[in-house]
Every structure is written in C-alpha cells, then in structure tokens.
Amino acid sequence: MxxxxxxxxxxxxxxxxxxxxxxxxxxxxxxxxxxxxxxxxxxxxxxxxxxxxxxxxxxxxxxxxxxxxxxxxxxxxxxxxxxxxxxxxxxxxxxxxxxxxxxxxxxxxxxxxxxxxxxxxxxxxxxxxxxxxxxxxxxxxxxxxxxxxxxxxxxxxxxxxxxxxxxxxxxxxxxxxxxxxxxxxxxxxxxxxxxxxxxxxxxxxxxxxxxxxxxxxxxxxxxxxxxxLSLANTAKKMSKSDPNQNALIYLNDEPDVISRKIRKAVTDSVSHEFKYDPVLRPGVANLINVISGVQRKSIEDVEKDIAKYHSHQDFKNYVTEVLVEELRDPREKFMKYMKExxxxxxxxxxxxxxxxxxxxxxxxxxxxxxxx
The missing domain is CATH 3.40.50.620 (HUPs)
Known part of the structure; x- marks a missing residue:
C-alpha cells in the first residue's frame, strides 16, 4: 500500500x-x-x-x-x-x-x-x-x-x-x-x-x-x-510559445543566459524578506517554487534557507546558482546528443x-x- x-x-x-x-x-x-x-x-x-x-x-x-x-x-x-x-x-x-x-x-x-x-x-x-x-x-x-x-x-x-x-x-x-x-x-x-x-x-x-x-x-x-510560471508575467505559465524568451529557462541555457533571465525576472518592491505568497507576491513565489522543485524541498524549508537574504540581488543570485548547478549535466548531455x-x-x-x-x-x- x-x-x-x-x-x-x-x-x-x-x-x-x-x-x-x-x-x-x-x-x-x-x-x-x-x-x-x-x-x-x-x-x-x-x-x-x-x-x-x-x-x-x-x-x-x-x-x-x-x-x-x-x-x-x-x-x-x-x-x-x-x-x-x-x-x-x-x-x-x-x-x-x-x-x-x-x-x-x-x-x-x-x-x-x-x-x-x-x-x-x-x-x-x-x-x-x-x-x-x-x-x-x-x-x-x-x-x-x-x-x-x-x-x-x-x-x-x-x-x-x-x-x-x-x-x-x-x-x-x-x-x-x-x-x-x-x-x-x-x-x-x-x-x-x-x-x-x-x-x-x-x-x-x-x-x-x-x-x-x-x-x-x-x-x-x-x-x-x-x-x-513565466518569469516575465506570472499570469501565464512558462511556455516556449512566449514571444518574450527571457520569460523561460531552457535546459540547455548557458550559465550567463540563466543569470540574465533571473535578473530580469519580475518580483516586487519588498526586499527585507522573501516569502511564498502567490497572491500578493507572485513573482517571488514563482522563484521560490522553482527552488523547491529543483532542490526537492518543501516551500517551508526553502523559506528558511533564503531567510538570510535581504536584497533582490542576493536572492536572485541564489536562484541562479541553484539552476546553473541543476542544469549543468543536462545541458552538456543535450549538446552531445544533438551532435549524434x-x-x-x-x-x-x-x-x-x-x-x-x-x-x-x-x-x-x-x-x-x-x-x-
């Protein structure tokens, strides 16, 4: 069972x-x-x-x-x-x-x-x-x-x-x-x-x-x-058909591309704390959800991990680091397979x-x- x-x-x-x-x-x-x-x-x-x-x-x-x-x-x-x-x-x-x-x-x-x-x-x-x-x-x-x-x-x-x-x-x-x-x-x-x-x-x-x-x-x-959700518009899900290609992260994106897209991701004006609130803070909630999915952690555990960040730059740098590390192996393998x-x-x-x-x-x- x-x-x-x-x-x-x-x-x-x-x-x-x-x-x-x-x-x-x-x-x-x-x-x-x-x-x-x-x-x-x-x-x-x-x-x-x-x-x-x-x-x-x-x-x-x-x-x-x-x-x-x-x-x-x-x-x-x-x-x-x-x-x-x-x-x-x-x-x-x-x-x-x-x-x-x-x-x-x-x-x-x-x-x-x-x-x-x-x-x-x-x-x-x-x-x-x-x-x-x-x-x-x-x-x-x-x-x-x-x-x-x-x-x-x-x-x-x-x-x-x-x-x-x-x-x-x-x-x-x-x-x-x-x-x-x-x-x-x-x-x-x-x-x-x-x-x-x-x-x-x-x-x-x-x-x-x-x-x-x-x-x-x-x-x-x-x-x-x-x-x-879309990094540019949280009213939409992440989709390849989005005309704004900064709105999504591909598995084969290079680290500098991932960094640029996360820097441009919509958040809000609150910088002293980062909490999961999909209604009032959908942009921040979307990035927290990304971390949760990548790290296989609960939202609550992610919130504890990011409690030390008090600026959007530090928070987004952390999101970037998590994604770059997670996608490193898939990116390298994808490039290899596309040559075969x-x-x-x-x-x-x-x-x-x-x-x-x-x-x-x-x-x-x-x-x-x-x-x-």
Whole structure:
C-alpha cells in the first residue's frame, strides 16, 4: 500500500486514481508488474516547466525500474500537429531536440522504451475504435480545444465551427496512447489531469460495454512542483510559445543566459524578506517554487534557507546558482546528443519496434473482444 505521508490522493477521484509525488519516488511506491507510460509534445528543447512539472519524474522511475516494470516514454508528435506545423524542417528538428532532451535528463534507453508516437501505427488505430464509444459531451467539456483554438465566445457558431476535428478529439487519442499499452501509471503535469479522468472513463466504458475487465484504470502521478510560471508575467505559465524568451529557462541555457533571465525576472518592491505568497507576491513565489522543485524541498524549508537574504540581488543570485548547478549535466548531455543524430534515430527506431510488439499484442486482443 502507498504510504499516505508520501502521496496525497484526490478525494473526488474513484479508485484513488490520482497521486502526487512527495519530492521523489521510492521503489515501494510503484507496485510490481506496473506499466508506466508518458509522452511529451515535441516543441524542441525542454524548458524548466517541462522539466519540473512532468519529465523529471521519468528519470526517477527509470532509476527505480524493476525487471517486471515496463517504462514507455517519448514524444507526442501526432498530438503536436493539432496545431498545424507547415514548417516541416523545424518540426523534424523539434522532434529530434525532444528526444535529445529526454536522454539528457537521464532517461536510459536500455531501461525505458523511448520512441516517437507516430512510429507506432496502433495509436491511431485504437484512437478510432475508442472514438466510437466516447460521447461528444465528454469531449465538449475538455478545456484543451477551447484554449488552443483561442475561443472567446462558445456561442459564436462560426468560431466553434472552425475548430479542427483533430484538436477536438485530441483527448481520445491521448486515451488510446495510454490504454494501448494497458498502462497502470501515467506521470503528467497538472494541466493533463482532466484528460486522465477521461481516459479512465473511456476505459470503464469499454470494460462495461464488452463485459470484460480488460483495461485497468490508470493512476495519474502528479509531480509535487506547482506549475512553473513565466518569469516575465506570472499570469501565464512558462511556455516556449512566449514571444518574450527571457520569460523561460531552457535546459540547455548557458550559465550567463540563466543569470540574465533571473535578473530580469519580475518580483516586487519588498526586499527585507522573501516569502511564498502567490497572491500578493507572485513573482517571488514563482522563484521560490522553482527552488523547491529543483532542490526537492518543501516551500517551508526553502523559506528558511533564503531567510538570510535581504536584497533582490542576493536572492536572485541564489536562484541562479541553484539552476546553473541543476542544469549543468543536462545541458552538456543535450549538446552531445544533438551532435549524434544517427544515434537518436537508432534509439527511437529500436524503441518503436519494442513498443509496437506490445501494442500489436494488445490490439489483437482488443479487436477480438470487439468482434473483429
């Protein structure tokens, strides 16, 4: 049983289906014979929000892997084209950078299957099968298609009518991604929690319709770090699409670049103390949250550590030191992997072959259950 002191369950979820990690996973936190799956969109090099909010737990899982545990990590490149990518050379580079980023944070391809989603055809096959049992009303409640299509008025028939089908059905493909491997655990950021709820709903609908307990309802693993916000505007999350590139820290940023961006980060006029107050002091709170995530410490412990600082310069210098040290190894490895494109291609090709074997075996059973 998972220790309550290490996980906080969401009482609204059935089957204790959401768990938040407490700083770092331990071997006893992952049940035997687990299948752990997660993808990230290939938007290029990871930034700090990607790292702390989602993918660093992949490294923890990789380090803890047992012989009977399956790990599958990679890029959600089919999801990425829900926002069209007419610059195909840039898209290919982003996919390559995403794989280099995955390896640079310490994912060992001998312990985890690393691949591009588009390399495994069964993802889209299961997407269609599951779309036939997914209600439109469930998809209509999803927030992703509304935010990505920049809808300001849901009563605007023309604007809603212009939304692309792929963007609207995105959550069904995500459910197919997860259920294709009969995944038991899915580490994601807070913004994906709603999609995992739908995945469990679709799995249960399939099991009920065909009177078979085929799909296990996957558990969502949420990282302990709160959402990392823009360094320039704390009303927004950190995002690569931000036109102000000083608003985010990339994993491959050089120390002088990190220092410059942190110096420019918004804070406030209070300098005699630095406390975590996301309402009244969102800029300072965001930097404290960054330290907490990097050092795997509670907010309270970080506040104790920074109590000695009485100027913004000293506080920001400390944040810079923490980040430069944390990102040193990923930065060096990323640069190394980007000089080895053939190696990256070999990794994803081998990973896709392994993923396809699992996927095809499960698809065969799924289609038999459905009468094909």
């Amino acid at each position: 998972l220790r309550k002191s290490r996980f906080i369950g969401n009482a609204r979820m059935l089957h204790k289906s959401v768990k938040r990690t407490d700083y770092k996973l331990h071997r006893t936190d992952i049940p035997a014979r687990s299948t752990i799956f997660s993808l990230i969109q290939p938007t290029g090099t990871f930034h700090l929000g990607n790292y702390l909010g989602a993918v660093r737990v992949w490294k923890d899982l990789c380090d803890l892997k047992q012989p009977d545990t399956k790990l599958l990590f990679g890029t959600a490149d089919l999801h990425a084209i829900t926002v069209p990518k007419p610059n195909t050379s840039e898209f290919r580079r982003y996919r390559q950078e995403a794989i280099a980023s995955i390896l640079s944070i310490g994912i060992d391809p001998t312990r985890a299957i690393v691949f591009h989603q588009s390399q495994v055809a069964q993802h889209t096959e299961l997407h269609w099968l599951l779309s036939t049992i997914t209600p439109m009303g469930s998809l209509n409640r999803m927030t992703q298609w509304k935010s990505k299509s920049n809808l300001k008025d849901l009563n605007d028939a023309d604007a809603v009518g212009a939304v692309k089908l792929g963007l609207f059905s995105y959550p069904v493909l995500q459910a197919a991604d997860i259920l294709l491997y009969k995944s038991t655990h899915v580490p994601v950021g807070d913004d994906q929690a709603q999609h995992l709820e739908l995945t469990r709903d679709i799995a249960q609908r399939f099991n009920t319709l065909y009177n078979r307990e085929f799909f296990q309802l996957p558990t969502t693993i949420l990282a302990p770090t709160k959402r990392i 494109p053939q190696y990256l291609e070999e990794i994803t090709k081998s990973g896709a072959e392994s993923a396809s074997e699992i996927a095809e075996q499960n698809m065969k059973t799924i289609k038999e259950i459905m009468g094909f």
